[in-house]
Amino acid sequence: MISSIRIGACSPRRPALALSVQSxxxxxxxxxxxxxxxxxxxxxxxxxxxxxxxxxxxxxxxxxxxxxxxxxxxxxxxxxxxxxxxxxxxxxxxPQTNRATQATTRSKETLPPAPKWPCPHLTDAEITEHLVPLYTKGWTIRTRTLKDPQTETPTPELAKKFLFRSPKGATAFLRGVDYLADLEHHHPETKTETEPERGCTVDLAVHTHSAIRPSNQPGESVDDRSQPGVTLRDVRYANLCELLFAIHVARNQGLRGECVKDPARQPATAAELEALRTPAFDGAE
Ligand SMILES: C[C@H](O)[C@H](O)[C@H]1CNC2=NC(N)=NC(=O)C2=N1
Known part of the structure:
Protein backbone atom coordinates (compact mmCIF):
# COMPACT_ATOMS: atom_id res chain seq x y z
CA MET A 1 0.00 0.00 0.00
CA ILE A 2 2.79 2.39 0.95
CA SER A 3 4.44 1.66 -2.38
CA SER A 4 1.59 3.37 -4.17
CA ILE A 5 2.37 6.72 -2.51
CA ARG A 6 4.26 8.65 -5.15
CA ILE A 7 6.17 11.20 -3.12
CA GLY A 8 7.74 12.52 -6.30
CA ALA A 9 4.33 13.70 -7.45
CA CYS A 10 3.74 15.72 -4.27
CA SER A 11 3.90 19.45 -4.43
CA PRO A 12 7.02 20.65 -2.60
CA ARG A 13 5.01 23.60 -1.28
CA ARG A 14 2.19 21.53 0.16
CA PRO A 15 3.69 18.14 0.99
CA ALA A 16 1.28 17.38 3.81
CA LEU A 17 -1.78 17.93 1.66
CA ALA A 18 -0.37 16.00 -1.24
CA LEU A 19 0.62 13.14 1.04
CA SER A 20 -2.81 13.02 2.57
CA VAL A 21 -4.44 12.87 -0.88
CA GLN A 22 -2.04 10.16 -1.92
CA SER A 23 -2.59 8.11 1.22
CA PRO A 95 -17.78 -1.35 6.22
CA GLN A 96 -21.52 -1.80 6.59
CA THR A 97 -22.06 1.09 8.92
CA ASN A 98 -23.71 4.08 7.35
CA ARG A 99 -27.32 4.55 6.32
CA ALA A 100 -26.57 4.47 2.61
CA THR A 101 -24.91 1.08 2.93
CA GLN A 102 -27.81 -0.31 4.89
CA ALA A 103 -30.20 0.92 2.23
CA THR A 104 -28.04 -0.71 -0.43
CA THR A 105 -28.16 -4.02 1.36
CA ARG A 106 -31.93 -3.87 1.64
CA SER A 107 -32.36 -2.87 -2.01
CA LYS A 108 -30.46 -5.93 -3.19
CA GLU A 109 -33.51 -7.94 -2.31
CA THR A 110 -35.76 -5.89 -4.54
CA LEU A 111 -33.65 -4.91 -7.56
CA PRO A 112 -34.64 -7.22 -10.41
CA PRO A 113 -32.43 -7.84 -13.43
CA ALA A 114 -33.18 -5.66 -16.45
CA PRO A 115 -35.73 -7.54 -18.57
CA LYS A 116 -35.34 -7.70 -22.32
CA TRP A 117 -37.58 -5.73 -24.71
CA PRO A 118 -40.49 -5.81 -25.02
CA CYS A 119 -41.25 -6.09 -21.31
CA PRO A 120 -44.47 -7.56 -19.94
CA HIS A 121 -46.66 -5.71 -17.45
CA LEU A 122 -46.02 -6.68 -13.83
CA THR A 123 -47.64 -9.91 -12.64
CA ASP A 124 -49.32 -10.37 -9.25
CA ALA A 125 -46.20 -12.09 -7.88
CA GLU A 126 -43.92 -9.29 -9.15
CA ILE A 127 -46.19 -6.67 -7.60
CA THR A 128 -45.97 -8.44 -4.24
CA GLU A 129 -42.22 -8.93 -4.49
CA HIS A 130 -41.20 -5.56 -5.93
CA LEU A 131 -43.94 -2.93 -5.79
CA VAL A 132 -45.08 -3.50 -2.22
CA PRO A 133 -41.56 -2.80 -0.82
CA LEU A 134 -41.44 0.34 -2.97
CA TYR A 135 -44.80 1.49 -1.54
CA THR A 136 -43.23 1.42 1.93
CA LYS A 137 -40.63 3.89 0.62
CA GLY A 138 -43.23 6.34 -0.65
CA TRP A 139 -43.74 5.16 -4.23
CA THR A 140 -47.27 5.11 -5.65
CA ILE A 141 -48.96 4.28 -8.92
CA ARG A 142 -50.62 7.22 -10.56
CA THR A 143 -52.02 7.69 -14.02
CA ARG A 144 -51.50 10.27 -16.68
CA THR A 145 -52.77 10.88 -20.18
CA LEU A 146 -49.73 11.40 -22.29
CA LYS A 147 -51.33 13.33 -25.17
CA ASP A 148 -55.08 13.70 -25.59
CA PRO A 149 -57.33 13.20 -22.51
CA GLN A 150 -60.43 13.03 -24.79
CA THR A 151 -59.33 9.97 -26.73
CA GLU A 152 -56.62 8.34 -24.72
CA THR A 153 -56.65 5.80 -21.91
CA PRO A 154 -54.54 7.03 -18.97
CA THR A 155 -51.23 5.28 -18.49
CA PRO A 156 -50.18 4.03 -15.04
CA GLU A 157 -46.73 5.06 -13.89
CA LEU A 158 -44.55 4.46 -10.86
CA ALA A 159 -44.00 7.74 -9.03
CA LYS A 160 -42.43 9.29 -5.96
CA LYS A 161 -41.82 12.78 -4.62
CA PHE A 162 -38.31 13.06 -3.16
CA LEU A 163 -37.65 15.74 -0.58
CA PHE A 164 -34.38 17.72 -0.25
CA ARG A 165 -33.05 20.32 2.12
CA SER A 166 -32.13 22.70 -0.67
CA PRO A 167 -32.33 23.15 -4.45
CA LYS A 168 -28.62 22.32 -4.54
CA GLY A 169 -29.27 18.84 -3.08
CA ALA A 170 -32.15 18.30 -5.51
CA THR A 171 -29.98 19.28 -8.47
CA ALA A 172 -27.22 16.90 -7.42
CA PHE A 173 -29.80 14.10 -7.16
CA LEU A 174 -31.18 14.96 -10.60
CA ARG A 175 -27.73 14.62 -12.14
CA GLY A 176 -27.55 11.08 -10.79
CA VAL A 177 -31.10 10.38 -11.98
CA ASP A 178 -30.15 11.50 -15.51
CA TYR A 179 -27.04 9.40 -15.45
CA LEU A 180 -28.95 6.32 -14.33
CA ALA A 181 -31.49 7.00 -17.09
CA ASP A 182 -28.79 6.92 -19.76
CA LEU A 183 -27.24 3.84 -18.23
CA GLU A 184 -30.53 1.96 -18.07
CA HIS A 185 -31.97 3.38 -21.33
CA HIS A 186 -34.96 4.35 -19.27
CA HIS A 187 -35.95 7.97 -18.89
CA PRO A 188 -38.25 9.30 -16.17
CA GLU A 189 -40.34 12.45 -16.09
CA THR A 190 -39.11 14.79 -13.39
CA LYS A 191 -40.41 18.03 -11.95
CA THR A 192 -38.57 20.09 -9.37
CA GLU A 193 -40.32 22.47 -7.01
CA THR A 194 -38.91 24.69 -4.33
CA GLU A 195 -41.14 25.07 -1.31
CA PRO A 196 -39.77 27.73 1.05
CA GLU A 197 -41.05 25.98 4.17
CA ARG A 198 -40.26 22.41 3.19
CA GLY A 199 -37.12 22.64 1.06
CA CYS A 200 -37.13 21.34 -2.47
CA THR A 201 -38.96 18.39 -4.03
CA VAL A 202 -38.21 16.28 -7.07
CA ASP A 203 -41.27 14.54 -8.43
CA LEU A 204 -40.22 11.51 -10.48
CA ALA A 205 -42.46 9.25 -12.56
CA VAL A 206 -41.54 6.39 -14.85
CA HIS A 207 -43.35 3.88 -17.05
CA THR A 208 -42.47 1.65 -19.98
CA HIS A 209 -43.70 2.93 -23.33
CA SER A 210 -43.61 -0.32 -25.27
CA ALA A 211 -44.86 -2.66 -22.56
CA ILE A 212 -46.82 -5.83 -23.31
CA ARG A 213 -50.13 -6.58 -21.64
CA PRO A 214 -51.22 -10.17 -20.93
CA SER A 215 -53.10 -11.87 -23.74
CA ASN A 216 -56.92 -11.57 -23.57
CA GLN A 217 -57.73 -13.93 -26.41
CA PRO A 218 -55.95 -16.65 -28.38
CA GLY A 219 -53.92 -15.64 -31.40
CA GLU A 220 -53.01 -12.12 -30.27
CA SER A 221 -49.59 -11.07 -31.49
CA VAL A 222 -47.06 -9.20 -29.37
CA ASP A 223 -47.82 -6.08 -31.44
CA ASP A 224 -51.53 -6.41 -30.65
CA ARG A 225 -50.67 -6.50 -26.96
CA SER A 226 -48.38 -3.46 -26.95
CA GLN A 227 -49.63 -1.07 -24.27
CA PRO A 228 -47.66 1.36 -22.07
CA GLY A 229 -47.54 0.23 -18.45
CA VAL A 230 -45.44 -0.56 -15.40
CA THR A 231 -42.78 -3.24 -15.84
CA LEU A 232 -39.69 -4.63 -14.12
CA ARG A 233 -37.65 -1.98 -15.96
CA ASP A 234 -39.53 0.67 -13.97
CA VAL A 235 -39.13 -1.28 -10.72
CA ARG A 236 -35.41 -1.59 -11.38
CA TYR A 237 -35.08 2.09 -12.20
CA ALA A 238 -37.07 3.08 -9.07
CA ASN A 239 -34.79 0.95 -6.88
CA LEU A 240 -31.67 2.50 -8.39
CA CYS A 241 -33.16 5.95 -7.66
CA GLU A 242 -33.78 4.80 -4.07
CA LEU A 243 -30.11 3.86 -3.78
CA LEU A 244 -29.08 7.22 -5.12
CA PHE A 245 -31.47 8.93 -2.73
CA ALA A 246 -30.04 6.95 0.22
CA ILE A 247 -26.65 8.42 -0.66
CA HIS A 248 -28.12 11.92 -0.58
CA VAL A 249 -29.84 11.15 2.74
CA ALA A 250 -26.48 10.00 4.13
CA ARG A 251 -25.01 13.31 2.92
CA ASN A 252 -27.75 15.04 4.92
CA GLN A 253 -29.22 16.58 1.75
CA GLY A 254 -32.09 14.18 1.09
CA LEU A 255 -34.92 14.09 3.63
CA ARG A 256 -37.06 11.07 4.31
CA GLY A 257 -40.54 12.52 4.70
CA GLU A 258 -43.74 10.81 5.74
CA CYS A 259 -44.39 7.88 3.42
CA VAL A 260 -47.56 8.16 1.39
CA LYS A 261 -50.10 5.53 2.44
CA ASP A 262 -52.84 5.45 -0.15
CA PRO A 263 -54.26 2.00 -0.94
CA ALA A 264 -56.08 3.46 -3.95
CA ARG A 265 -52.70 4.35 -5.47
CA GLN A 266 -50.84 1.31 -4.20
CA PRO A 267 -52.47 -1.62 -6.01
CA ALA A 268 -51.66 -5.09 -4.70
CA THR A 269 -52.53 -7.06 -7.84
CA ALA A 270 -52.23 -6.68 -11.61
CA ALA A 271 -56.02 -6.35 -11.88
CA GLU A 272 -56.08 -3.51 -9.33
CA LEU A 273 -53.27 -1.79 -11.21
CA GLU A 274 -55.14 -2.15 -14.51
CA ALA A 275 -58.27 -0.71 -12.90
CA LEU A 276 -56.39 2.57 -12.48
CA ARG A 277 -56.41 3.06 -16.25
CA THR A 278 -59.87 4.57 -16.02
CA PRO A 279 -60.17 8.32 -16.64
CA ALA A 280 -61.64 8.74 -13.14
CA PHE A 281 -58.20 8.12 -11.74
CA ASP A 282 -56.36 10.37 -14.10
CA GLY A 283 -54.69 13.36 -12.55
CA ALA A 284 -50.99 13.77 -12.13
CA GLU A 285 -50.18 15.80 -9.04
C1 LIG B 1 -35.27 1.52 -27.24
C2 LIG B 1 -35.15 2.46 -26.10
O1 LIG B 1 -34.34 1.91 -25.13
C3 LIG B 1 -36.52 2.78 -25.55
O2 LIG B 1 -37.22 3.59 -26.46
C4 LIG B 1 -36.53 3.41 -24.20
C5 LIG B 1 -36.03 4.81 -24.07
N1 LIG B 1 -36.38 5.35 -22.76
C6 LIG B 1 -37.47 4.94 -22.12
N2 LIG B 1 -37.86 5.51 -21.00
C7 LIG B 1 -38.96 5.13 -20.36
N3 LIG B 1 -39.33 5.74 -19.22
N4 LIG B 1 -39.72 4.15 -20.83
C8 LIG B 1 -39.41 3.50 -21.96
O3 LIG B 1 -40.14 2.61 -22.37
C9 LIG B 1 -38.24 3.88 -22.65
N5 LIG B 1 -37.84 3.29 -23.72
Whole structure:
Protein backbone atom coordinates (compact mmCIF):
# COMPACT_ATOMS: atom_id res chain seq x y z
CA MET A 1 0.00 0.00 0.00
CA ILE A 2 2.79 2.39 0.95
CA SER A 3 4.44 1.66 -2.38
CA SER A 4 1.59 3.37 -4.17
CA ILE A 5 2.37 6.72 -2.51
CA ARG A 6 4.26 8.65 -5.15
CA ILE A 7 6.17 11.20 -3.12
CA GLY A 8 7.74 12.52 -6.30
CA ALA A 9 4.33 13.70 -7.45
CA CYS A 10 3.74 15.72 -4.27
CA SER A 11 3.90 19.45 -4.43
CA PRO A 12 7.02 20.65 -2.60
CA ARG A 13 5.01 23.60 -1.28
CA ARG A 14 2.19 21.53 0.16
CA PRO A 15 3.69 18.14 0.99
CA ALA A 16 1.28 17.38 3.81
CA LEU A 17 -1.78 17.93 1.66
CA ALA A 18 -0.37 16.00 -1.24
CA LEU A 19 0.62 13.14 1.04
CA SER A 20 -2.81 13.02 2.57
CA VAL A 21 -4.44 12.87 -0.88
CA GLN A 22 -2.04 10.16 -1.92
CA SER A 23 -2.59 8.11 1.22
CA UNK A 24 -6.33 8.47 0.81
CA UNK A 25 -5.96 6.99 -2.64
CA UNK A 26 -3.71 4.29 -1.27
CA UNK A 27 -6.18 3.32 1.40
CA UNK A 28 -9.32 3.52 -0.70
CA UNK A 29 -8.37 2.38 -4.13
CA UNK A 30 -5.86 -0.40 -4.66
CA UNK A 31 -8.17 -3.38 -4.86
CA UNK A 32 -10.96 -1.35 -6.42
CA UNK A 33 -9.09 0.98 -8.69
CA UNK A 34 -9.41 -1.28 -11.68
CA UNK A 35 -13.20 -0.98 -11.65
CA UNK A 36 -12.96 2.79 -11.75
CA UNK A 37 -12.08 2.75 -15.39
CA UNK A 38 -14.30 1.99 -18.35
CA UNK A 39 -15.33 -1.16 -16.48
CA UNK A 40 -17.36 0.78 -13.94
CA UNK A 41 -20.52 2.30 -15.40
CA UNK A 42 -20.60 4.71 -12.44
CA UNK A 43 -17.03 5.93 -12.96
CA UNK A 44 -18.38 8.89 -14.85
CA UNK A 45 -20.37 10.09 -11.83
CA UNK A 46 -17.27 9.62 -9.73
CA UNK A 47 -14.99 11.46 -12.12
CA UNK A 48 -17.41 14.39 -12.20
CA UNK A 49 -17.46 14.31 -8.39
CA UNK A 50 -21.19 13.63 -8.19
CA UNK A 51 -20.41 10.54 -6.13
CA UNK A 52 -17.39 9.56 -4.09
CA UNK A 53 -15.57 6.30 -4.66
CA UNK A 54 -17.45 4.32 -2.05
CA UNK A 55 -20.84 5.66 -3.16
CA UNK A 56 -20.22 4.77 -6.79
CA UNK A 57 -19.18 1.29 -5.74
CA UNK A 58 -22.41 0.81 -3.86
CA UNK A 59 -24.34 1.54 -7.03
CA UNK A 60 -22.00 -0.65 -9.05
CA UNK A 61 -22.33 -3.48 -6.59
CA UNK A 62 -26.07 -3.55 -6.75
CA UNK A 63 -26.57 -2.89 -10.45
CA UNK A 64 -23.95 -5.36 -11.65
CA UNK A 65 -24.74 -8.16 -9.26
CA UNK A 66 -28.40 -8.11 -10.24
CA UNK A 67 -28.19 -8.47 -13.98
CA UNK A 68 -30.16 -11.15 -15.75
CA UNK A 69 -28.98 -14.71 -14.98
CA UNK A 70 -27.49 -15.09 -18.47
CA UNK A 71 -25.31 -12.04 -17.80
CA UNK A 72 -24.33 -13.05 -14.28
CA UNK A 73 -20.66 -13.95 -13.91
CA UNK A 74 -19.68 -17.51 -13.34
CA UNK A 75 -18.21 -18.05 -9.88
CA UNK A 76 -15.72 -20.41 -11.52
CA UNK A 77 -13.85 -17.41 -13.02
CA UNK A 78 -13.46 -15.00 -10.13
CA UNK A 79 -10.26 -13.48 -11.48
CA UNK A 80 -11.71 -12.51 -14.85
CA UNK A 81 -11.29 -8.87 -15.89
CA UNK A 82 -14.69 -8.97 -17.52
CA UNK A 83 -16.78 -6.23 -15.85
CA UNK A 84 -19.64 -8.70 -15.61
CA UNK A 85 -17.46 -10.79 -13.32
CA UNK A 86 -17.65 -8.14 -10.61
CA UNK A 87 -19.89 -9.34 -7.85
CA UNK A 88 -20.94 -8.18 -4.43
CA UNK A 89 -18.14 -10.32 -2.94
CA UNK A 90 -15.62 -7.87 -4.41
CA UNK A 91 -16.86 -5.28 -1.98
CA UNK A 92 -17.44 -7.49 1.03
CA UNK A 93 -14.77 -5.65 2.98
CA UNK A 94 -16.59 -2.32 2.74
CA PRO A 95 -17.78 -1.35 6.22
CA GLN A 96 -21.52 -1.80 6.59
CA THR A 97 -22.06 1.09 8.92
CA ASN A 98 -23.71 4.08 7.35
CA ARG A 99 -27.32 4.55 6.32
CA ALA A 100 -26.57 4.47 2.61
CA THR A 101 -24.91 1.08 2.93
CA GLN A 102 -27.81 -0.31 4.89
CA ALA A 103 -30.20 0.92 2.23
CA THR A 104 -28.04 -0.71 -0.43
CA THR A 105 -28.16 -4.02 1.36
CA ARG A 106 -31.93 -3.87 1.64
CA SER A 107 -32.36 -2.87 -2.01
CA LYS A 108 -30.46 -5.93 -3.19
CA GLU A 109 -33.51 -7.94 -2.31
CA THR A 110 -35.76 -5.89 -4.54
CA LEU A 111 -33.65 -4.91 -7.56
CA PRO A 112 -34.64 -7.22 -10.41
CA PRO A 113 -32.43 -7.84 -13.43
CA ALA A 114 -33.18 -5.66 -16.45
CA PRO A 115 -35.73 -7.54 -18.57
CA LYS A 116 -35.34 -7.70 -22.32
CA TRP A 117 -37.58 -5.73 -24.71
CA PRO A 118 -40.49 -5.81 -25.02
CA CYS A 119 -41.25 -6.09 -21.31
CA PRO A 120 -44.47 -7.56 -19.94
CA HIS A 121 -46.66 -5.71 -17.45
CA LEU A 122 -46.02 -6.68 -13.83
CA THR A 123 -47.64 -9.91 -12.64
CA ASP A 124 -49.32 -10.37 -9.25
CA ALA A 125 -46.20 -12.09 -7.88
CA GLU A 126 -43.92 -9.29 -9.15
CA ILE A 127 -46.19 -6.67 -7.60
CA THR A 128 -45.97 -8.44 -4.24
CA GLU A 129 -42.22 -8.93 -4.49
CA HIS A 130 -41.20 -5.56 -5.93
CA LEU A 131 -43.94 -2.93 -5.79
CA VAL A 132 -45.08 -3.50 -2.22
CA PRO A 133 -41.56 -2.80 -0.82
CA LEU A 134 -41.44 0.34 -2.97
CA TYR A 135 -44.80 1.49 -1.54
CA THR A 136 -43.23 1.42 1.93
CA LYS A 137 -40.63 3.89 0.62
CA GLY A 138 -43.23 6.34 -0.65
CA TRP A 139 -43.74 5.16 -4.23
CA THR A 140 -47.27 5.11 -5.65
CA ILE A 141 -48.96 4.28 -8.92
CA ARG A 142 -50.62 7.22 -10.56
CA THR A 143 -52.02 7.69 -14.02
CA ARG A 144 -51.50 10.27 -16.68
CA THR A 145 -52.77 10.88 -20.18
CA LEU A 146 -49.73 11.40 -22.29
CA LYS A 147 -51.33 13.33 -25.17
CA ASP A 148 -55.08 13.70 -25.59
CA PRO A 149 -57.33 13.20 -22.51
CA GLN A 150 -60.43 13.03 -24.79
CA THR A 151 -59.33 9.97 -26.73
CA GLU A 152 -56.62 8.34 -24.72
CA THR A 153 -56.65 5.80 -21.91
CA PRO A 154 -54.54 7.03 -18.97
CA THR A 155 -51.23 5.28 -18.49
CA PRO A 156 -50.18 4.03 -15.04
CA GLU A 157 -46.73 5.06 -13.89
CA LEU A 158 -44.55 4.46 -10.86
CA ALA A 159 -44.00 7.74 -9.03
CA LYS A 160 -42.43 9.29 -5.96
CA LYS A 161 -41.82 12.78 -4.62
CA PHE A 162 -38.31 13.06 -3.16
CA LEU A 163 -37.65 15.74 -0.58
CA PHE A 164 -34.38 17.72 -0.25
CA ARG A 165 -33.05 20.32 2.12
CA SER A 166 -32.13 22.70 -0.67
CA PRO A 167 -32.33 23.15 -4.45
CA LYS A 168 -28.62 22.32 -4.54
CA GLY A 169 -29.27 18.84 -3.08
CA ALA A 170 -32.15 18.30 -5.51
CA THR A 171 -29.98 19.28 -8.47
CA ALA A 172 -27.22 16.90 -7.42
CA PHE A 173 -29.80 14.10 -7.16
CA LEU A 174 -31.18 14.96 -10.60
CA ARG A 175 -27.73 14.62 -12.14
CA GLY A 176 -27.55 11.08 -10.79
CA VAL A 177 -31.10 10.38 -11.98
CA ASP A 178 -30.15 11.50 -15.51
CA TYR A 179 -27.04 9.40 -15.45
CA LEU A 180 -28.95 6.32 -14.33
CA ALA A 181 -31.49 7.00 -17.09
CA ASP A 182 -28.79 6.92 -19.76
CA LEU A 183 -27.24 3.84 -18.23
CA GLU A 184 -30.53 1.96 -18.07
CA HIS A 185 -31.97 3.38 -21.33
CA HIS A 186 -34.96 4.35 -19.27
CA HIS A 187 -35.95 7.97 -18.89
CA PRO A 188 -38.25 9.30 -16.17
CA GLU A 189 -40.34 12.45 -16.09
CA THR A 190 -39.11 14.79 -13.39
CA LYS A 191 -40.41 18.03 -11.95
CA THR A 192 -38.57 20.09 -9.37
CA GLU A 193 -40.32 22.47 -7.01
CA THR A 194 -38.91 24.69 -4.33
CA GLU A 195 -41.14 25.07 -1.31
CA PRO A 196 -39.77 27.73 1.05
CA GLU A 197 -41.05 25.98 4.17
CA ARG A 198 -40.26 22.41 3.19
CA GLY A 199 -37.12 22.64 1.06
CA CYS A 200 -37.13 21.34 -2.47
CA THR A 201 -38.96 18.39 -4.03
CA VAL A 202 -38.21 16.28 -7.07
CA ASP A 203 -41.27 14.54 -8.43
CA LEU A 204 -40.22 11.51 -10.48
CA ALA A 205 -42.46 9.25 -12.56
CA VAL A 206 -41.54 6.39 -14.85
CA HIS A 207 -43.35 3.88 -17.05
CA THR A 208 -42.47 1.65 -19.98
CA HIS A 209 -43.70 2.93 -23.33
CA SER A 210 -43.61 -0.32 -25.27
CA ALA A 211 -44.86 -2.66 -22.56
CA ILE A 212 -46.82 -5.83 -23.31
CA ARG A 213 -50.13 -6.58 -21.64
CA PRO A 214 -51.22 -10.17 -20.93
CA SER A 215 -53.10 -11.87 -23.74
CA ASN A 216 -56.92 -11.57 -23.57
CA GLN A 217 -57.73 -13.93 -26.41
CA PRO A 218 -55.95 -16.65 -28.38
CA GLY A 219 -53.92 -15.64 -31.40
CA GLU A 220 -53.01 -12.12 -30.27
CA SER A 221 -49.59 -11.07 -31.49
CA VAL A 222 -47.06 -9.20 -29.37
CA ASP A 223 -47.82 -6.08 -31.44
CA ASP A 224 -51.53 -6.41 -30.65
CA ARG A 225 -50.67 -6.50 -26.96
CA SER A 226 -48.38 -3.46 -26.95
CA GLN A 227 -49.63 -1.07 -24.27
CA PRO A 228 -47.66 1.36 -22.07
CA GLY A 229 -47.54 0.23 -18.45
CA VAL A 230 -45.44 -0.56 -15.40
CA THR A 231 -42.78 -3.24 -15.84
CA LEU A 232 -39.69 -4.63 -14.12
CA ARG A 233 -37.65 -1.98 -15.96
CA ASP A 234 -39.53 0.67 -13.97
CA VAL A 235 -39.13 -1.28 -10.72
CA ARG A 236 -35.41 -1.59 -11.38
CA TYR A 237 -35.08 2.09 -12.20
CA ALA A 238 -37.07 3.08 -9.07
CA ASN A 239 -34.79 0.95 -6.88
CA LEU A 240 -31.67 2.50 -8.39
CA CYS A 241 -33.16 5.95 -7.66
CA GLU A 242 -33.78 4.80 -4.07
CA LEU A 243 -30.11 3.86 -3.78
CA LEU A 244 -29.08 7.22 -5.12
CA PHE A 245 -31.47 8.93 -2.73
CA ALA A 246 -30.04 6.95 0.22
CA ILE A 247 -26.65 8.42 -0.66
CA HIS A 248 -28.12 11.92 -0.58
CA VAL A 249 -29.84 11.15 2.74
CA ALA A 250 -26.48 10.00 4.13
CA ARG A 251 -25.01 13.31 2.92
CA ASN A 252 -27.75 15.04 4.92
CA GLN A 253 -29.22 16.58 1.75
CA GLY A 254 -32.09 14.18 1.09
CA LEU A 255 -34.92 14.09 3.63
CA ARG A 256 -37.06 11.07 4.31
CA GLY A 257 -40.54 12.52 4.70
CA GLU A 258 -43.74 10.81 5.74
CA CYS A 259 -44.39 7.88 3.42
CA VAL A 260 -47.56 8.16 1.39
CA LYS A 261 -50.10 5.53 2.44
CA ASP A 262 -52.84 5.45 -0.15
CA PRO A 263 -54.26 2.00 -0.94
CA ALA A 264 -56.08 3.46 -3.95
CA ARG A 265 -52.70 4.35 -5.47
CA GLN A 266 -50.84 1.31 -4.20
CA PRO A 267 -52.47 -1.62 -6.01
CA ALA A 268 -51.66 -5.09 -4.70
CA THR A 269 -52.53 -7.06 -7.84
CA ALA A 270 -52.23 -6.68 -11.61
CA ALA A 271 -56.02 -6.35 -11.88
CA GLU A 272 -56.08 -3.51 -9.33
CA LEU A 273 -53.27 -1.79 -11.21
CA GLU A 274 -55.14 -2.15 -14.51
CA ALA A 275 -58.27 -0.71 -12.90
CA LEU A 276 -56.39 2.57 -12.48
CA ARG A 277 -56.41 3.06 -16.25
CA THR A 278 -59.87 4.57 -16.02
CA PRO A 279 -60.17 8.32 -16.64
CA ALA A 280 -61.64 8.74 -13.14
CA PHE A 281 -58.20 8.12 -11.74
CA ASP A 282 -56.36 10.37 -14.10
CA GLY A 283 -54.69 13.36 -12.55
CA ALA A 284 -50.99 13.77 -12.13
CA GLU A 285 -50.18 15.80 -9.04
C1 LIG B 1 -35.27 1.52 -27.24
C2 LIG B 1 -35.15 2.46 -26.10
O1 LIG B 1 -34.34 1.91 -25.13
C3 LIG B 1 -36.52 2.78 -25.55
O2 LIG B 1 -37.22 3.59 -26.46
C4 LIG B 1 -36.53 3.41 -24.20
C5 LIG B 1 -36.03 4.81 -24.07
N1 LIG B 1 -36.38 5.35 -22.76
C6 LIG B 1 -37.47 4.94 -22.12
N2 LIG B 1 -37.86 5.51 -21.00
C7 LIG B 1 -38.96 5.13 -20.36
N3 LIG B 1 -39.33 5.74 -19.22
N4 LIG B 1 -39.72 4.15 -20.83
C8 LIG B 1 -39.41 3.50 -21.96
O3 LIG B 1 -40.14 2.61 -22.37
C9 LIG B 1 -38.24 3.88 -22.65
N5 LIG B 1 -37.84 3.29 -23.72
Missing amino acids: RLAFHLPSRRRVHSAENPFANLWQKRHLNVRESHKLLDVSVSHRAPTETPSKAQPTSRDPKAISSQDFAEA
